[in-house]
Amino acid sequence: DSGVTQTPKHLITATGQRVTLRCSPRSGDLSVYWYQQSLDQGLQFLIQYYNGEERAKGNILERFSAQQFPDLHSELNLSSLELGDSALYFCASSPLTGNPVNEQFFGPGTRLTVL
Amino acid sequence: AQSVTQPDIHITVSEGASLELRCNYSYGATPYLFWYVQSPGQGLQLLLKYFSGDTLVQGIKGFEAEFKRSQSSFNLRKPSVHWSDAAEYFCAVGASGNTGKLIFGQGTTLQVKP
Secondary structure (H helix, E strand, C coil): CCEEEEEEEEEECCCCEEEEEEEEECCCCCEEEEEEEECCCCEEEEEEEECCCCCCCCCCCCCCCEEECCCCEEEEEECCCCHHHHHEEEEEECCCCCCCCCEEEEECCCCEEEE | CCCEECCCEEEECCCCCCCCCEEEECCCCCCCCEEEECCCCCEEEEEECCCCCEEEEHHHHCCCCEEEECCCCEEEECCCCCCCHCEEEEEEECCCCCCEEECCCEEEEEEEEE
């Protein structure tokens, strides 16, 4: 158990819908990262937050957005869902930012299926 | 641009045999390199990491990796594979800039034959 929790574990929805994925980082970790794992794209970095502020952006679609709240939990919002958005979405946390030396601890992921 | 290549999509080894998973990276400076393992239905777990110093890095579960700058490689090794090592393995490089984001390879699926 990494200490990172993600809810829900599975999510099945229809095209055009909007969903919210939730992540609670390890206690004390200020940095949260979101990754998408799909069969065709592999494991890709989406976005990072540090202490409530966006720190880095990767290949995140405009239909996707995220935020980190004062209690440090984070939410990833996916809207106007398409079949291709079906993937495993991981959240990871680390104590600090700006230094890859800080190990990232991964949650178990949320599996999103868009029908 | 930074990238990571894992040339082997799928590898099968017999239990007790040695293992080497290949990883090549593209990075302008001294890289931060990682190996993660993902068991079915689980998140990623860090096996080992390299930042500087000794080029042979020891990790958890009996794994080790060797950084070879001349070959831009960071191959993962284990002398004797156990059935419980069957999983997907990811090599990653820490991206440049003031973030900790990771760039992953495509992964190698390890199957262990009894």
